[in-house]
Amino acid sequence: MAKATPEIGQLQPLNAGFLIITALLAVVLGAWHLITQPQVIAPFIGCLVLYLMCGLSITAGYHRLFSHRTYKASNLAKFILAVVGSANWQNSIIEWASDHRRHHRFVDTDNDPYDARRGFWWSHMGWIMFRSRFHDDLSNVKDLIKDPICAWQHKYYWPISIAFNVGVTVGLGILTDNILGMVIWAGLVRVVIVHHTTFFINSWAHMFGAQPYSDQNTAKDSTLLAFFTHGEGYHNYHHAFETDYRNGRMWYHYDPGKWLIALMSYTGMAWDLRRIPDDMVLRRRFEERRSHLWLQLKDWGEVWETWKEDMAGVAMETQDALKNHLVTAEAAIDEALSELRTTRSAWQKAQRNRLPKAEIRSLNRTMRTAQHTLREALNEWERMIDEYTLTMAAAHA
Numbered sequence: 121m122a123k124a125t126p127e128i129g130q131l132q133p134l135n136a137g138f139l140i141i142t143a144l145l146a147v148v149l150g151a152w153h154l155i156t157q158p159q160v161i162a163p164f165i166g167c168l169v170l171y172l173m174c175g176l177s178i179t180a181g182y183h184r185l186f187s188h189r190t191y192k193a194s195n196l197a198k199f200i201l202a203v204v205g206s207a208n209w210q211n212s213i214i215e216w217a218s219d220h221r222r223h224h225r226f227v228d229t230d231n232d233p234y235d236a237r238r239g240f241w242w243s244h245m246g247w248i249m250f251r252s253r254f255h256d257d258l259s260n261v262k263d264l265i266k267d268p269i270c271a272w273q274h275k276y277y278w279p280i281s282i283a284f285n286v287g288v289t290v291g292l293g294i295l296t297d298n299i300l301g302m303v304i305w306a307g308l309v310r311v312v313i314v315h316h317t318t319f320f321i322n323s324w325a326h327m328f329g330a331q332p333y334s335d336q337n338t339a340k341d342s343t344l345l346a347f348f349t350h351g352e353g354y355h356n357y358h359h360a361f362e363t364d365y366r367n368g369r370m371w372y373h374y375d376p377g378k379w380l381i382a383l384m385s386y387t388g389m390a391w392d393l394r395r396i397p398d399d400m401v402l403r404r405r406f407e408e409r410r411s412h413l414w415l416q417l418k419d420w421g422e423v424w425e426t427w428k429e430d431m432a433g434v435a436m437e438t439q440d441a442l443k444n445h446l447v448t449a450e451a452a453i454d455e456a457l458s459e460l461r462t463t464r465s466a467w468q469k470a471q472r473n474r475l476p477k478a479e480i481r482s483l484n485r486t487m488r489t490a491q492h493t494l495r496e497a498l499n500e501w502e503r504m505i506d507e508y509t510l511t512m513a514a515a516h517a
C-alpha cells in the first residue's frame with residue numbers, strides 16, 4: 121500500500137482540549153465517585169442505558185441511515201435519532217456524514233479524513249484535533265442539507281446537545297436523588313465511552329481483524345469490537361457492502377444496530393431496508409479466498425518444486441489428490457452460486473408479478489435450500505484449502 125504523505129492542518133485547540141480534558145475528567149471524577157460515594161448502582165445503570173441509546177443513535181442514525189441511506193425512516197424516527205445523536209458531541213449529522221462519505225470514497229488515501237495509514241492515533245482522534253482541508257466542503261451531503269430535520273439539527277446543534285445532556289442527566293439525577301453521580305456517569309463518562317468506541321471504528325477496525333471480503337483496503341472484521349460498537353465491528357463487510365443496513369450479516373452476529381432497524385421496520389417507522397443478496401456476498405468471499413490461495417501457491421511454487429524432486433512419488437500423489445479435490449469443490453461452489461442466482465431472480469420475479477403466496481413461499485424455500493447448499497460447499501472448500509495449505513506449509517518448512 122502506498123505510503124501516506126502526512127498533511128497536518130492547523131491545530132483546533134477547542135477540539136483537542138475538549139477531547140483530552142473530557143477523557144481526563146472522566147477517569148479522575150469517575151474514580152473519585154467510585155471510591156468516595158456509596159450510591160453507584162443507579163448512575164452505573166444510567167450510564168449503561170444512555171451509552172446504548174446514544175451509541176445506537178450513531179450506528180442506526182448518523183451512520184446507517186444518514187451517511188449510507190441503507191433504509192428509509194419516518195420523520196419521527198429521524199427526529200429521535202437526530203436529537204439523541206446530538207448528545208454525543210460528534211458534530212451534526214451533516215458534518216459527520218460528510219467526513220464519513222469521504223472516508224468510504226477515498227479510503228486509505230490522502231483524501232481519507234481518517235486515513236488509517238497515518239497510524240492509530242491519527243485515525244482514532246488526531247484527525248479531529250487538526251483542521252482538515254475538507255472542513256467547509258459539504259458538497260457530498262447535499263441530500264442531507266435539503267433534509268429539514270438534518271438542517272435543523274445542524275443549525276441548532278449545540279442548544280439541542282446541551283439541552284439533551286443537561287436535561288436527561290439532571291432529570292435522571294432528580295429521579296434517583298443522585299444528581300452528581302448521574303452527571304458524572306450518565307453524562308461525562310458516557311460521552312467519553314461513546315467517543316472512543318466510535319473512534320475505534322476508524323482506528324482499531326482498520327488495523328486488527330479479518331478480511332474475508334476484500335483486502336483492497338485496510339478495513340477489518342472484529343467481533344470483539346462489534347460488541348462495544350453496537351455491531352459496527354464487522355467493518356470489512358461494511359466497506360465491501362456499504363449499502364447493506366446490516367454490518368453483521370449472519371443472524372448470530374452481534375449487531376444491535378440492525379436489530380433496532382428491523383424493530384423500527386416492524387413498527388412501520390422504517391422501510392426499504394437494503395440487504396446485499398447472499399450469493400453476491402458469498403461469491404465475494406469465495407473469490408477473495410481463491411485469489412489469496414493462488415498467490416500463496418505461486419509463492420510456494422519454487423520451494424514446492426525443489427521439495428517435489430526430493431520426495432518424488434508420494435508427495436506428488438498427495439498434492440494431486442488435494443488439487444483435484446479443490447477443483448471439484450470449486451465446481452460445486454460455482455454450480456451452487458448459479459443455482460442460487462437463478463432461484464433468487466425467479467423469487468424476485470414472482471414477487472413483482474404478485475404470484476400466489478404459496479408459490480412465492482415455495483420459491484423462498486428453494487432459495488433457502490440453495491443458500492444452504494452454497495454455504496456447505498463453501499465451507500467444504502475452505503476446509504480443503506486449509507488442508508492443502510497445511511500440506512504445503514509442511515513442505516515449506
Ligand SMILES: [Zn+2]
Nearest residue numbers: 220224358362
Ligand atoms: Zn460507513
Ligand SMILES: [Zn+2]
Nearest residue numbers: 321322339355
Ligand atoms: Zn472505515
